[in-house]
Structure formats: C-alpha cells, structure tokens
Amino acid sequence: MLSTHRQKSKIGRKVYICQILVVASTILLLGWSNAWGQVKPEAKRRCKVIGRVTSVSDLRWRVNSLLCSGDRITPMNGRTVNTLCYLNGEFLDFKQSSIFDVEDKCRLPHDRVRLCTGLNPTECDGIKGPTNVPMLISPYGSSMLSTRPVISWYAVPQATSYTVVVSGYEFYWEKTVDKTITALPYPKEEKELQFFNTYKFTVLANVGDTPINSSETLVVSVLRREEQDAFAERVKQITELNLPPDEAAIWDLDAVFMARNLLNETIESLKARVRAGSQNPTIYRLLADRYLEAWLPKEALREYSKAAQLAKNTNNLDELARVQEGLKLVELYNHPPTSTKPDQK
Template identity: 45%
Template sequence: MLTLNNSTSAIAKKIFTVQIVALASISTLVVSSSSSVWGQSQLIALRQCKNVDGKVMSPGDRYLKAGSPLCPGDQIHPKNGATVTVVCYLNRKILYINQNNISDAANKCAPLQVTEADKYRCTNLKPQNCPTTLKGPDDDNSVPRPRLISPYISGGRILTTRPSISWRAVPGATSYTVEMEGNNVNWQIQVNNTKLPYPEGQPQLRFGRVYRIIVFAYQGNSIISHAPLVFGLLSEKEQQEIALLVKQVNEVKVPPDEAAVGVLDTIYMSKNLVNESIETLKARVAAGSKNPEIYRVLADRYLEAGLPNEALSEYTTAKKLAKSNKNLKELSKVQEGLKLWEFITNYQRARTGPSSNDERI
C-alpha cells in the first residue's frame, strides 16, 4: 500500500510539473505577442546610428517618432491614414510614405547612381563639360566684369522674393548701376559700393516667374563692363512645400548646427536652392559655430554656385577646425573638396585668364 501511495505521489508531481511548464510557455507566448510592438519601439529608442541616412520629419510612423534619425536598414511603418515625411541626406530626396507605398526608406535614401547624362552635364562643378563662351568684337577682356555673387545660383532658381544683390568690384570703377527686369518688375538704381539690399519701394518678385539682373560698372559717365544674371523663382506650390518642411524642422527642435548642415541643406538642395542653403549656413557661421562640417558644406555650396574664391576661405577654416577636433572623417571630406576646388580654379584660369572675375559658367 505504501508503494502504491509513493507511485501515485510521483505521478502527481510529474503532472503538476508539466502543468507549470505548459502555463509558463503559454504565459511567455502571451507576453511576447503583446509586447512585440513595445519591444521594437524600445530597440529603436536605444539604437545608435553610426551613419545617418536621413531624418523622420513628421509623426505617423508606428515606431519612429518625428525627429528620429533614419539608420541604414530602417523601414517606415505608417499608421492608418498617416503620411510620414522623410528627408534623405544622401540623395537630397524628400519622401512622403503612406500605407499605399510602404517601403524600405533607407534604400530610397541611398546615394543616387551617376548616369551617363550626369557625367557630361554642364555645371559649375564640371566646367569642362560647358561650351566656351564666344566673345564679340566689342568685348574687352582687359576689364573684369562685375561678377555677381548673390543671389547665389546653381540650378537657376531661388526662393526669396526680395533677394539681396552683390558683386565683385571692378578695378577703376567709380560707380555701378543695378538693373532688374521681369514680370511686374523694372527698376534701375545707382550705387557706389558692391552691395544692394532689395529696394523697399519696389514690388517683390513673383513665384514661378523669371527675372534678369544686370550690373553695369561705370568709370565716370562711361560703362566699362557689365555682367548679367538670369534666374527664376520657385512655383507657389513648391514654395508652400518648402515652408511646411521648414516648419516641421522647427517643431521637432533639431539642434541648430544639425538643422543647418543636415536637414535644411537637404530640403533646400532638393530644389537646387543653393541661395537659401548658403544663407542658412552663413547664419551658423555668424553665430560662432565651431563645427567643421558647417564650413565644409558651405564651401561645397559656394563651389556649386560657381564661387571658388569664397569656397577656399571656408575650406581653409573647415580644415583648421577638423584638425583641432581630430575629426578625421571631416578632414577627409575637406581634402576631397580642395581637390575639386583646385581643378575648377585651374580650369577657369586657363579659360578666362587670372585677372577675370568671370568664374561662373
């Protein structure tokens, strides 16, 4: 009888143990299932990006809140009815992702592949692809042109409707006349310096329209040289898109240097608005930033605007700061920029002569 009782007790223990194990397994499954979203959110919150591909600029993703960096391999998972805005640093794209186009955002933010057309496109960064300017019988190479500096132009368009105008001084010039013409605008103003804020009494420029600036250099009452610049303004729809993106940058409170060199630069350059990018970066320089990336990207943008003289000054500062901070990554990028600067400068000198102000293509 004792043997039977012991056997029954052992069987009961085994059954009880099995029940505990089963309950534990079920409990684990329930917890894992119910906390999977929480777990992914926690992993994302704790992660650190070694290389940042972009930034999530709007709410609406299931895991990444507005202001989160986009790391390699990240995906966007929009909530029902939401559209998530992503700014891509590597290819200057702005993505608008909803449930109809869920995708691997990191792949869409990858650097663009260089096409055959890109290789041979005429730009300020590739002057060798541009045709040589034919000069007429009245052109005088001995007198430099009043080379326009601002508005800064790369893709031919700007955002501001009241741009400041500046140009290089012409040796021997005693005064300058600035002429602006285009849709609803036609004025001339004479000045004795090389800068002109947009005149308060004149109508502002209109979105989607094309304008021309001409700066005439005078010696006494005679014109000794001149320089034109044709540019356009963004369409009103594009302007509204940019304004909304800038508002989102302010709302997520991106640190000033990161906002200027990363997010805002990408937003502006997505529309080739080199003028707005340069003005934003210059504001960080004026604020006393010691971040070498600010100066290096500013130099890059000056090159894109066809201003190698200004670029060299900023590359020099960036190099000094990168060395001081032992920032080898930035130092390498500065060296790449300086190599490009040297090529562009040598090419332009060979084409126009060392005394010319005519750096822009």
C-alpha cells in the same frame, strides 16, 4: 464688388507673404543659441545617412533618429512612421515594415539632371578662370523663394561706381551705387519680384558716367505660389522637430532646398549658422560646397579654410578629407587646364 475683390487679393497676398516669412524666420532661428529646448543629438552613425525619422511611431527608431541606406522601418501596430528622405527632400509615410530606401520612395529622382556646377565640373564644356568684371555673387543659383534678394558682386579695381540692373517681363529697375558698395539690399522703393517669373540680374562697372564692363547676366526664376506653400510647410515641419540648429541646417534644410536646387535658400541658412558662431566644420565645408555649386570659388576657399582648421582641431578626419577634395576643385577653377588631351574627351 471691386472693393471686395481687392480686399480678397490683399488678404491672399498677406497669406503668401506670411508663408515666405516662415522660411525666412526659420533661417534666422538657426542663428539663435541651441542651448534651449534642443533634442539631444545621437552618436554619429558610421554609414551613409539618407534620412530621418520624424515621428514617435517606430518600434526601433526614436523620433529624430538618422536613417541610413538599408535601415528597416517597423511601424507600431496601427501607426504610421513619418520620415524625411534626404535623397529627394520629401516627407514620406510608412504604414508597413519595409527597408527605407528599397521601396520606390526614398530614392534619387529618375529624371534628375547632373548640372554643370563648380562642384560638378565634369558636366561642363569648359571651366572659366577668374575674370576682371563685376561678377555677380548673389542671388545664388537659378531658382529661389525670395522676392527681395540681396544683390552682391565682386569689386572691379578701376570702377568709380556700379549700376545694378534687374529686368523681366514688363519689369525693370536700375540703381547706381558708389564704388565702395558691392552688396545691395533689394531697394524698398522698387517693386518686388513676382511668383513664377524669371528675372535677369546684371551689374555694370562704371568709370565716371561710362560703363567699362559688365557682369554676365544672371537669370533667376522665382518659384510659383504653390511651390512656395509646399516649401513653407516643409520648413515648418523641420522647425517643429526642434533639432539642434547646426544639424537642421546640414541635413534637413539643405536636403529640402537642394531637392529643387535652391542654392540661395540653403546658402542663407548655412550663413546664419556661421554668423551664430558655429564651430562645426561640416557647416563651413557644406557652405563651401554650395558656394562652388554657385561658381563662387573665392567664397568657397574661405569656408574650406575655416572648415579645415576646425576639423584639425577636433581630429575630424572625415571632414578634413572632404575639404581636401573641395580644395582640389577650387584649384582647378583658379588654374583651369589650357588644353584637353585626347583621352580626356
């Protein structure tokens, strides 16, 4: 009986691992060439894009058509139009003719909270400038799907080694690495993070055997199994649309991941496109935006600079304007105001 229970547990575990691998493999697929089997992209729409048609069942819109605010969905007789709403990351079905974002479906969540991030500093009590500590870079954000994330941090000039500490409920491991290492793949010998648990990540900078300073503790939650399943299914649906990889990363995957503030996953999908050699300025600008949300201005500045170069080369004035807005926030981070005027309160 015990043996049967263990076998079932192992099978269940393998199923969930496979589902996570679906997400991971999709991110890797974004790094492949988009020359094979891709749907021809539509001309850029000059409107606020808020979704996409994902089925062949609308009288006007082809499958993969981008939808804007005010667009009407008109199902064929007896058919259902499937769509993806970028405002909330949900796949929505329409059985009757209706305006895409007028119905109480494709909308921003009523309970959405504006978080304090580097991209949204007006929600913060104050902006911290650069510090001389081993500030954590990844994992990105406060929630993630990954159970074996890469842990990375900024170097500290005088450090001779770093100690990475990961802790949680009845969970702890630490590992000391040489000063030349500032990115640690999750150690194979350590127990992986568990679903629906919260963990603390800290990096200590050492001189000899003595810690000299420490990063701020990063608290990250791993989503529960049911949510992992749901994300695996959504990523699968996006993959089956056979979109150009840049387009999938910019619109669809980012919308699905950011609906739950999964910065770790959307940053990794955008980085995959960078590694693949994308020349799309939006990839770099969006990656910079997400880095800012993760309070990583150095990384954001690097990607904004690349985005600006590509936007200038293609005379993409819209992206260039967005880059300039992002650069203002980077400057604000690097040179935070020293005082608050009465009319700024």
